[in-house]
Every structure is written in C-alpha cells, then in structure tokens.
Amino acid sequence: MRSVADRAPRTIPLISPDCCCAPTRVREPPVAPQELTEKDTVSTKSRTRSKTRLSRALGIALTPKAAKYLEKRPYAPGEHGRTKRKQDSDYAVRLREKQRLRAQYGIREAQLKIQFEEARKAAGLTGENLVEQLEMRLDAILVRSAIARTTAQARQMVVHRHILVDGQLVDRPSFRVKPGQLVHVKPRSEGMDIFQVAAAGGHVDVLPKTPGYLEVELDKLHARLVRRPKRAEVPVTCDVQLVVEYYAAR
Numbered sequence: 001m002r003s004v005a006d007r008a009p010r011t012i013p014l015i016s017p018d019c020c021c022a023p024t025r026v027r028e029p030p031v032a033p034q035e036l037t038e039k040d041t042v043s044t045k046s047r048t049r050s051k052t053r054l055s056r057a058l059g060i061a062l063t064p065k066a067a068k069y070l071e072k073r074p075y076a077p078g079e080h081g082r083t084k085r086k087q088d089s090d091y092a093v094r095l096r097e098k099q100r101l102r103a104q105y106g107i108r109e110a111q112l113k114i115q116f117e118e119a120r121k122a123a124g125l126t127g128e129n130l131v132e133q134l135e136m137r138l139d140a141i142l143v144r145s146a147i148a149r150t151t152a153q154a155r156q157m158v159v160h161r162h163i164l165v166d167g168q169l170v171d172r173p174s175f176r177v178k179p180g181q182l183v184h185v186k187p188r189s190e191g192m193d194i195f196q197v198a199a200a201g202g203h204v205d206v207l208p209k210t211p212g213y214l215e216v217e218l219d220k221l222h223a224r225l226v227r228r229p230k231r232a233e234v235p236v237t238c239d240v241q242l243v244v245e246y247y248a249a250r
Helices: 037-060 064-072 090-105 111-123 126-133 137-145 153-158 193-199 239-246
Strands: 163-165 182-184 215-217 222-225
Touching: 037 137, 090 111, 090 239, 111 126, 111 239, 126 137, 126 239, 137 153, 137 163, 137 182, 137 222
Parallel strands: none
Antiparallel strands: 163 182, 182 222, 215 222
16 A cells, blocks of 8 residues: 555646636726715715704704704704694703703713813813813814814814814814913815815804904914803803703702
C-alpha cells in the first residue's frame, strides 16, 4: 500500500484564456445614480408632521413651518380637536405648560427635571432661574442669534462638530455658555451652504428679534453672551409658575 508521501500531487489543468471553454467576463454597464424617491423623504416628512401636530396640541408654533399650519388650523389635532367641550383640570393645565416649555427647547423630561432641581436650589425665583438656565444652552444661543433656524438644526450643527466656544470645539448641545464667551462657527465649516444662508440673514425674518443679552455679528457667524438672560427678554411662551407648581406637587 502506497503511503501518503508516495502519492503524486494532483494537478489541475489550467485553461488558457484563448480557449473557447474559458468563461468570458461580461462587463456590466455603469449604474446611473438614482434620484431621491418618496421613500427617501419619509423621515423628513414624518418629522415635520410630528412637530406640526405637537404645535397644534400645545397651541404654540415650535418651528417656522409649523406656524403656517397653526394659522390654518388653530385647534388641536384629532377627530375631536374642534369640538372640545370638557374643561381641563388644574393638573392638565400645569402639565400642558410644562410640556410647552420642554417642547420649545427640545429636551427630554429627565433633562428638564435636572434643570428644575438646580433652579430650585439657586437664589431667586425658581421659574425665572429655570428659563434663564435653559436659555444659556448652546443650541438655544444658536437659535436666538439666527445662526440656526430651529433647535433641531442647532443641535445638528453642534453634534456634527461645526461650533466653537472661545476657540474650543464643543459637541454637546446642552453645554451652558457663560457670560462673556464667544460662540462661532469653525472656519473650515463657514463655506457650507447652511452657514452661508445664515450669514446672509436667511433666518432673521422667521425668528424673533435678537434679545439684548446677545451681541451678534451674523456676517461673521459670531454670537457673544454679554450677560445672564432675564425672563422678560426670553421669547418663550410659557407660564413658568405653573411649571414650578407641577414639579412641586409631585
């Protein structure tokens, strides 16, 4: 019996490329780029629809686009939006004010609760402290200075690392800007279309007037927090006292 070492290695015959038996490679035509379909825009449409429905439910415009829908349909969404007859309870009124404040800054319930606890321990009125703290968030500063059109857009700018504070990169939308600090766009990002529109004043007409606690050079995409905001200056639609009562009762 022949051992494994004595066995001749098995050879595989090679096929010449000129042989008729050789497989021919068919070159496929280049695939043309596909246009965006309706399916690709579902997320954007659904996001706009949810903001619009929330704006109608709360009775305030959360985005400039939602303001147009709210003018046409100034009532709550749903089958019984127009014919609501039941009077809201005290708890429902306080809850709606809390939801209004949370929706205008686009934050989670846990974030708002942390801000409330901090405002409660600080000197002064709790409700005013709460709004002033929220107004010093980095994403809120970008919206008030008209660098961003909406809070969602401001948060995207920060997360995508386009925003600097005193020359240092900050990628947290909840970062609290201190009085005297300068918020500006990274030089490498200034040429992007989204910032060119802002520098040309594309958002000024649809946003509230720049408050007095900000110094804005929109053509340079600069915004400086001069001092701590005051509640009377903050363009937020909310009865903060009801928000305080909501958390105090829990």
